[in-house]
Amino acid sequence: MLRGLDTNQVEWTPAVSVSNRQSIDVCADTHVLSSVAMIAEAAALAGSGSAAVLGCGRCGEIPLRLLNQTFDLVDLIDIDEDALVLVGAQCKQWNEKKNACQFHSADLTGMIAPIERQTGELVENTVDPIDCVEKLGVLLESTAPAFWMLPQGQRYDFVVCSTVVTQLQALVRERVERIYRRRFPTYETALLQNRSWRESAWNFARNLEDGFIAHLGALTKPRGIVYLSETVHVSWLTQLDEQSVATEGSWITLRTSRLADYLRPGDTIISARRWDWLREGREGEFWGRLYGVQALIYRVE
Numbered sequence: 001m002l003r004g005l006d007t008n009q010v011e012w013t014p015a016v017s018v019s020n021r022q023s024i025d026v027c028a029d030t031h032v033l034s035s036v037a038m039i040a041e042a043a044a045l046a047g048s049g050s051a052a053v054l055g056c057g058r059c060g061e062i063p064l065r066l067l068n069q070t071f072d073l074v075d076l077i078d079i080d081e082d083a084l085v086l087v088g089a090q091c092k093q094w095n096e097k098k099n100a101c102q103f104h105s106a107d108l109t110g111m112i113a114p115i116e117r118q119t120g121e122l123v124e125n126t127v128d129p130i131d132c133v134e135k136l137g138v139l140l141e142s143t144a145p146a147f148w149m150l151p152q153g154q155r156y157d158f159v160v161c162s163t164v165v166t167q168l169q170a171l172v173r174e175r176v177e178r179i180y181r182r183r184f185p186t187y188e189t190a191l192l193q194n195r196s197w198r199e200s201a202w203n204f205a206r207n208l209e210d211g212f213i214a215h216l217g218a219l220t221k222p223r224g225i226v227y228l229s230e231t232v233h234v235s236w237l238t239q240l241d242e243q244s245v246a247t248e249g250s251w252i253t254l255r256t257s258r259l260a261d262y263l264r265p266g267d268t269i270i271s272a273r274r275w276d277w278l279r280e281g282r283e284g285e286f287w288g289r290l291y292g293v294q295a296l297i298y299r300v301e
């Protein structure tokens with residue numbers, strides 16, 4: 001799913017420097033500050049009307065209060081109901097005169113429930129675990145998404161899609177793999193290493209990304225504004241000592257190393273930025289991750 005780029009050594013004091021290349025200024029809240037500032041800039045361009053925050057999560061990188069003040073309607077959509085409840089409680093605490101926020105607990109891909117059902121049937125009816133992996137790959141690639149929109153198909157003046165695109169394919173794949181592992185618990189490695197499954201998962205992910213970014217255009221009114229950001233590069237970090245971490249390289253999480261490559265010819269980029277996001281959090285032998293985030297504000301045709 002991931003392709004290697006280059007090899008870096010990363011040292012960090014309060015900031016992080018990539019010692020064999022150039023020095024980069026990174027601290028843990030760079031990401032939140034950069035996201036909030038750029039979404040505020042995009043909201044000002046959209047001006048008023050309606051907004052949607054896709055995969056809003058806990059709105060950790062979203063200036064939600066500003067959106068509430070700027071727009072008459074702010075739709076917040078996520079599959080994680082607990083996160084929506086938390087954001088709802090926060091909105092109440094502000095005690096603003098206007099509450100424009102509406103919450104939608106939904107699957108943005110529209111494919112999780114059908115693919116879980118079909119995966120369940122397939123694993124029950126297949127005896128050979130390898131044959132099953134290959135059939136699951138075909139299922140993954142051939143199941144069409146039904147991307148979320150309002151029942152009447154209403155479109156928004158402003159759409160925010162902040163670090164969500166790579167998560168969509170990951171969640172669908174994870175749900176399929178979980179059902180497979182329950183049926184064939186000793187075949188986890190076979191699944192992860194199976195060439196045919198990996199190719200299907202890669203094709204599925206890239207097609208879902210293409211489709212979803214095209215769908216952002218369908219969710220946005222003509223001449224409306226989209227804020228799109230993604231963790232396009234990721235490096236897993238190992239700790240060397242109290243002052244430094246190292247990485248074997250950074251990986252591209254998308255089809256290309258430029259998020260802008262996903263836009264359609266009629267989309268006009270108004271602003272494009274990149275920043276590094278240092279995320280501490282132990283994962284096995286790793287100290288944390290360094291993401292290379294790319295963010296775009298663009299106007300749809």
Ligand SMILES: C[S@@+](CC[C@H](N)C(=O)[O-])C[C@H]1O[C@@H](n2cnc3c(N)ncnc32)[C@H](O)[C@@H]1O
Nearest residue numbers: 055056057058059060061078079080107108162
């Ligand atoms: C990295 S988080 C985004 C963080 C968020 N923008 C914030 O400000 O905190 C990705 C979010 O996408 C949501 N997500 C992933 N797959 C989804 C799906 N199929 N439908 C709806 N939400 C999904 C996750 O639940 C999670 O909240």
